[in-house]
Amino acid sequence: MACTTGRGITRIGNFSRIWSSPCRGLQTAVHDQSPPQTKSVNLFSAVNQALHIALDTDPRAYVFGEDVGFGGVFRCTTGLADQFGKRRVFNTPLCEQGIVGFAIGLAAMGNRAIAEIQFADYIFPAFDQIVNEAAKFRYRSGNQFNCGGLTIRTPYGAVGHGGHYHSQSPEAFFCHVPGIKVVIPRSPRQAKGLLLSSIRDPNPVVFLEPKWLYRLAVEEVPEQDYMLPLSEAEVIREGSDITLVGWGAQLSVMEQACMDAEKEGISCELVDLKTLIPWDKETVEASVNKTGRLLVSHEAPVTGGFGAEISASVVERCFTRLEAPVARVCGLDTPFPLVFEPFYMPTKNKILDAIKSTVKY
């Protein structure tokens, strides 16, 4: 269960499961008598709430990164330094490799190190630390040491005009690294619950936040502490003709395509993967076994994207059930462009075209 992961995290009870998948696991969920207070907030505020709670519930939690003491460029850390002090919430110099290495050491001493990398595009100077140090610390020390308290938060993805270095989606690089988890929320409520789970998970997590949605996505978010389970995908729209799998900001684009397809009589099932590694193959498999078709969509370039892994696994598991080739509607195999972003992006219409051709195959 989600709430057994962290040290001494007991106050959450079964709340987390109320907010988990409506389609999986809810049969057994125990609803609290009094529904929790919710408030309509955007995604950056939901992240901010999660960080407040993380710091509040664990005196050994720390939040740091470039400019986070002032709230960070996306305001996700606003107010934290005032409430929890500069010793627990602090600015680092501009040095990503150092930030992550430092965070690993801090986590290795049993702390929750919540590091922010200002943009996912700037995580690459820290790539070595993540891949070679964080991911393998537990394994290579025969479980004497680990940095399970490490969570790296970073905003990813397109914003409409971010150009080469404020738009990339690097999730697939990290999905090739056993030993870390990769989590991407699709909405404010998901962001809060998944971030708290990531922070309290005993494994290092790379938590990618869809920056396009920071202000744009607003929904009712429970005010209190809750966690959403990692490695559990969620069917967010049920359908019978084709399964669509995605994560993060791309889901809202896919959902629009589903709605348009519905007008043309095609029933789409939409799955939010949420955790990319280790991922919930069973949910995807069950869905594809039902629909017989799969479409995967992500902003990152198609070649070597995580969509490739999903389609390979589905072909392995559902080969005899598949009625059409797996479709991938992804970013193009080019650097993230400046003026041609609309061409590059896996837009609603591209997805709709692929839905239709897959169903008609």
Add this chain to the structure above:
Amino acid sequence: MAQLTRRAAALNKSLPAAILAARGLATASTSPITVETSLPFTAHKIDPPSRSVETSSQELLTFFRDMALMRRMEIAADSLYKAKLIRGFCHLYDGQEAVCVGMEAAINRKDCIITAYRDHCIFLGRGGTLLEAFAELMGRKDGCSKGKGGSMHFYKKEGGFYGGHGIVGAQVPLGCGLAFAQKYSKDESVTFAMYGDGAANQGQLFEALNMAALWDLPAILVCENNHYGMGTAEWRAAKSPAYYKRGDYVPGLKVDGMDALAVKQACKFAKEHALKNGPIILEMDTYRYHGHSMSDPGSTYRTRDEISGVRQERDPIERIRKLVLAHDIATEKELKDTEKEVRKEVDEAIAQAKESPMPDPSELFTNVYVKGLGTESFGADRKEVRTVLP
């Protein structure tokens, strides 16, 4: 062509030449004037150069005009951004102009410059045109990177400008590679690798310094210390904000980066040093007037008094204006006319840049590899964009 004046001045009747001619100073325009730098240089492991800088009326007028043009360009870019004609991230250089013009006055086009994303004016300094700059800013075909780079990625190969880099600190080791190639070719040229005070804390910088010193590379590391890395004041990010000393075994010089003549003197000195002895750090004490990028008003982490204080007391253009007036090289009116003139040039370049078409959609796929991938894609409008490249 709307280009900086220095190299063109001798050839055509550009404004400084015209002013000098009108005042009967044409013959005297290159005769030396000696000016003290505003402040002494502070040196680390090296004897500093003299504070007396040789200049000329020609050079002072050129400094004035070039900096006025740069400033006007940046202010215009600000408006274009607000009008959404420029998209992407955009970082302006106004306030820091003296670093660019002073450096250019000391070096030639065989020398290389590589910098970060605050690159518009460096590009002009290297001989780029206003049209290429504005077209690039607006993502048009006539831009210096064919509209594919945008504000942060200006380049000019013939000018030895290795461009604008988005990843903070990444350009500095590249600069050492350029310097190694220069040393190998024995052509007496050097590389100026520019970075900010924030970038000075990146590990790459120290790796680069060590390589440069180990192999005696003609690399000059220019730290443009504008005292903030985004919203972070230098002292919050650096245990020692004496960036000129941070090379430890590499000598350094702290320079008033608001004084074009001090910059010129330091760069001349650094080039000679680098050719003979290897790397040196130049810390340019400078200031950016605008916020970090267009989304930063620039007023939350520093006081308005601080900004207006710098404008009043250290502004690089005003310093040159005073020198020009003090040496009776031009009248106040003539300098005002120069400013009007550059304003017009900027407006004309913008009008021209707006006429420049967007790059062809097939450009999305070119330059990824030497040969294209022959990729095909559908545009958002569902019109097919099919590009099959050789």
